[in-house]
Amino acid sequence: MSVVARARVQLLAGNVADQIAAGEVVERPASVVKELVENALDAGPQTVRVELEDGGKTLIRVSDDGAGMDREDARLALQRHATSKIRTAADLIGVATFGFRGEALPAIASVSRFELETCGDGDAATRIRVTGGRVESEAESVRQRGTTVTVRGLFYNTPARRKFLRATATETRAAVEALTVLALTRPDVAFALTSDGRGLLDCPPAARLIDRVGALWGAELAETLLAVSHRAGPLEVTGFAQRPAQARPAGRKGYVFVRGRPIRDPFILRAAEAGYRSTIAPGDRPSLLLFLELPGDAVDVNVHPTKLEARFRDKFFVEKVVEEAVREALAPLDSAAPLGGAGFQVSGAWFQTEGSAHAASGIPLDLFGARSLTPDTRHQTPLLQVFETYILFQADQGVAIVDQHSAHERVLYEDVMRQLSGDGAPAQRLLLPLTLDFAPAELDAIEAHRELLARIGYEIEPFSGRSIVVHTAPNPHPRFEAARCLQELVADLAGGRFGGWQNRLERFAATYACRAAIKAGQTLEADEMRQLIVRLLSATLPAHDVHGRPSMVQLPKEELERRFGRT
Amino acid sequence: MKFTITREQLQEGLAAVAAAIPAKTTLPVLANVLVEASKQGGGLRLSGTDLDIAVSTTVPAEVDADGAVTLPAKKLIDIARELPSGPVRVTAAGEARVSIESGRSKFKLLGLPREEFPSFPAVKFEKAWKAAAGVVHKLVGHVAFAASTEESRPILNGVLWELRPDRMRMVATNGHRLAKMDVPATGGSTADLIVPPKALEQIRRLYAGDAEIELAKSDNHIGFRAGGTLVYSRLIEGPYPNYEQVIPRENDKQATVDKAAMAAALRRMSVVASDQTHRIRLAFAGGNVKFSVQTPDLGEAQDELAVTYEGEPLEIGFNAMYLLEILKYMPTDEVRITFKAPERAATIEPVGWNDPASYMALVMPLRLVD
Ligand SMILES: Nc1ncnc2c1ncn2[C@@H]1O[C@H](COP(=O)(O)OP(=O)(O)O)[C@@H](O)[C@H]1O
Ligand SMILES: [Mg+2]
Numbered sequence: 001m002s003v004v005a006r007a008r009v010q011l012l013a014g015n016v017a018d019q020i021a022a023g024e025v026v027e028r029p030a031s032v033v034k035e036l037v038e039n040a041l042d043a044g045p046q047t048v049r050v051e052l053e054d055g056g057k058t059l060i061r062v063s064d065d066g067a068g069m070d071r072e073d074a075r076l077a078l079q080r081h082a083t084s085k086i087r088t089a090a091d092l093i094g095v096a097t098f099g100f101r102g103e104a105l106p107a108i109a110s111v112s113r114f115e116l117e118t119c120g121d122g123d124a125a126t127r128i129r130v131t132g133g134r135v136e137s138e139a140e141s142v143r144q145r146g147t148t149v150t151v152r153g154l155f156y157n158t159p160a161r162r163k164f165l166r167a168t169a170t171e172t173r174a175a176v177e178a179l180t181v182l183a184l185t186r187p188d189v190a191f192a193l194t195s196d197g198r199g200l201l202d203c204p205p206a207a208r209l210i211d212r213v214g215a216l217w218g219a220e221l222a223e224t225l226l227a228v229s230h231r232a233g234p235l236e237v238t239g240f241a242q243r244p245a246q247a248r249p250a251g252r253k254g255y256v257f258v259r260g261r262p263i264r265d266p267f268i269l270r271a272a273e274a275g276y277r278s279t280i281a282p283g284d285r286p287s288l289l290l291f292l293e294l295p296g297d298a299v300d301v302n303v304h305p306t307k308l309e310a311r312f313r314d315k316f317f318v319e320k321v322v323e324e325a326v327r328e329a330l331a332p333l334d335s336a337a338p339l340g341g342a343g344f345q346v347s348g349a350w351f352q353t354e355g356s357a358h359a360a361s362g363i364p365l366d367l368f369g370a371r372s373l374t375p376d377t378r379h380q381t382p383l384l385q386v387f388e389t390y391i392l393f394q395a396d397q398g399v400a401i402v403d404q405h406s407a408h409e410r411v412l413y414e415d416v417m418r419q420l421s422g423d424g425a426p427a428q429r430l431l432l433p434l435t436l437d438f439a440p441a442e443l444d445a446i447e448a449h450r451e452l453l454a455r456i457g458y459e460i461e462p463f464s465g466r467s468i469v470v471h472t473a474p475n476p477h478p479r480f481e482a483a484r485c486l487q488e489l490v491a492d493l494a495g496g497r498f499g500g501w502q503n504r505l506e507r508f509a510a511t512y513a514c515r516a517a518i519k520a521g522q523t524l525e526a527d528e529m530r531q532l533i534v535r536l537l538s539a540t541l542p543a544h545d546v547h548g549r550p551s552m553v554q555l556p557k558e559e560l561e562r563r564f565g566r567t
Numbered sequence: 568m569k570f571t572i573t574r575e576q577l578q579e580g581l582a583a584v585a586a587a588i589p590a591k592t593t594l595p596v597l598a599n600v601l602v603e604a605s606k607q608g609g610g611l612r613l614s615g616t617d618l619d620i621a622v623s624t625t626v627p628a629e630v631d632a633d634g635a636v637t638l639p640a641k642k643l644i645d646i647a648r649e650l651p652s653g654p655v656r657v658t659a660a661g662e663a664r665v666s667i668e669s670g671r672s673k674f675k676l677l678g679l680p681r682e683e684f685p686s687f688p689a690v691k692f693e694k695a696w697k698a699a700a701g702v703v704h705k706l707v708g709h710v711a712f713a714a715s716t717e718e719s720r721p722i723l724n725g726v727l728w729e730l731r732p733d734r735m736r737m738v739a740t741n742g743h744r745l746a747k748m749d750v751p752a753t754g755g756s757t758a759d760l761i762v763p764p765k766a767l768e769q770i771r772r773l774y775a776g777d778a779e780i781e782l783a784k785s786d787n788h789i790g791f792r793a794g795g796t797l798v799y800s801r802l803i804e805g806p807y808p809n810y811e812q813v814i815p816r817e818n819d820k821q822a823t824v825d826k827a828a829m830a831a832a833l834r835r836m837s838v839v840a841s842d843q844t845h846r847i848r849l850a851f852a853g854g855n856v857k858f859s860v861q862t863p864d865l866g867e868a869q870d871e872l873a874v875t876y877e878g879e880p881l882e883i884g885f886n887a888m889y890l891l892e893i894l895k896y897m898p899t900d901e902v903r904i905t906f907k908a909p910e911r912a913a914t915i916e917p918v919g920w921n922d923p924a925s926y927m928a929l930v931m932p933l934r935l936v937d
Contacts, residue, residue, distance in 0.1 A: 007725050071572065418863065422863065424934075426841075426844040426886075427934040428743050428844075428931065428934075429932055429933065430742050431742050431810075432740070432808050432810075432813060455935075472934055477718065478716050479716060479717050479718070480741075481717050481719035482719075483720075484718050561886065
């Protein structure tokens, strides 16, 4: 027998168990805000208000005008595993409410001075006070339909936890963030938050999600977002993805919602970012708001007490579809940034891209007359080159302004990607082979990329010492300078100047495209412009260049009408 | 300055220099035409330049007082066009205020002092070469198209003009294709000139076929003269690449084809060729050439043409635009194409050309992938 007395197994006293649960669910004021606002939203409110004092350390109050509770329910709600939201384990599958564990209220009440005031339809109002998990009083009170929960002195009875609370500003920020995330799930509900009497967040009810985004972060951010809407099998992805040219390295918003519930999933965000491949500058992080809808049995949200994780039945499928969804949002021509304060047009079918999601469907077909070499007498959309750099033309709902270099880069990049994985580019044999000198590091780079260089059209042979001979060269346009393009490309390869791009082929293609493309400042013949535009419009991502800049901006007709007072 | 000139003569003179005057320029005086009146010279000299090329011409006029001024070319041309037929009196009051009168029409134009106008290169015509304008036109008309348009090898932007005691030759290439023409000549001396195609175009435009052109060079300029009209141009510095070395001499396969039928087939193929490379494939065998083209994402096409072909069967790829362009300049209905191998230069020549000149073009193939 051991010296130590053997402890007997005992059921924990209820309030101890609540405090343990609180350890999981209630970490800081922000988690209280999250749980209470979720409860409010589950009650079908029109308005949810949050008040904080001292970052929530002194007081957190969440009020709603939802269904409320009668006296009996209010009493029950404070007991552990008491919930009105599910009855059987089967109900967990596809649960539509935020809550279902029945843990939050008793957990919060066990670590604070807690007050619940609630009134259901046609009932008398009830007020229950709980201190450290012990019911102090229960009384009739007077209030309108809805519920107010007030939490004072959070962690007053668990000093170890209270010690871990951060500065007021930090806790306030976290609480605002918790409310922001939930505000995104329900644009139809009004939200407000005050902190020590100051209003920090105020969102009126909105008909469209984009208006809620505008109310939370400003119209400026909202205008950089492209609508995402994509379905594959059982999964539907909607929401917003930021235009690549407007993404920045810092301060991005990245939110994922599954069946209306916010979750934290870095893999889904990463998959969405993969959709930006070839369109975004290294280091730039696009803002993303993605709403995934899929059948309840395809995902489990009951993974963690905070319900911030989801487990998908087929995670790889979900990631693949998310990537596709983002790519598809970037594809249409009207993903080009609009000029002027035209605001965000969710359905602004600027180029009328219905039908085929990509490209050309909405472009006046006569642009394509130039494809044949026989002179075409049909009327063609006029193209205008300005500043020897931009090409303007009229599209269905506005004026398209194309940057000739960026556009050509995009076209060449897609060509080259095909050539690198396929047959290789047609290479023009040279009557007068080029002999070029390179530095040792550059010669190494040539050696290492010999096969890729041949595929884009450069057949190279060592000559003597530091010289090489070029026997064939690509010939992408009449002003193409084969020697200079090769020298620049090799210098880039040797210098490893590729930012954070992952894929070697992509880096190579982008570098070549940049060096080979028509430059700004080159006068283009009418036919050349036409060919460039036709080819751009049949590219998969015509509105974005390969460095994270736009290849096109749109001047919507609406904007012109607004400016000339024609609306 | 004071002179009288017929409206027709003024127009003619202005038309000659107008093409040398740039439409857009950062140097305001270049938008002007230099007008010089000289009693001794017996008329009026009009000049214009874009700094690369200068054109100067004399027209008869009755000069009362010598003088020179520069006037906005566009305005002067418009005025000359709108005036009724008849004498035009031009008087310069002060340096840059010019009045123009004809009948009851009166204009006052503001010019710029002649000192601002660039001076012309010092080209001496004492020991000039002489050539019939018609011959020069023929050379330019068949060769200049092949010059390069990209700027990394400036030499290839020019046309090589070889003067030899017994012949004149022009050659142009962009490194992918080449054109060369020789014409017999007598009594000339030896020189190699690399001339911008723009200057050659001016010569074609300004000199009638039956005129005799004198040409002379200074260190880095060339001058042309015929009648009272002069053209000056910058020369491109050589040496020109050794093109003789790349003209194939051992092509052992040859096809004789109907130019129009070949061009038509090429145009049909081009419809589905890539806009970028215009790559098409030609397969010669027996009495046939088969054309084919395959462009990913677009489609494919085939065609066939009867030809006279001697040699082993051959498959070779070309940029259809290069072939079409060369065919356009071939002066005969039938042409001969010769080959060695799919990676070697092909030549194209006229068949049965009844002309003292000899002409050939050369085109490098595209790499074929199977
Ligand atoms: N704001 C509210 N309005 C109406 N009912 C509420 C509100 N907050 C809590 N409740 C009721 O209290 C119950 C317990 O809440 P909670 O402990 O958060 O568990 P859960 O949300 O997981 O059901 C809920 O199921 C709900 O019936
Ligand atoms: Mg809850």
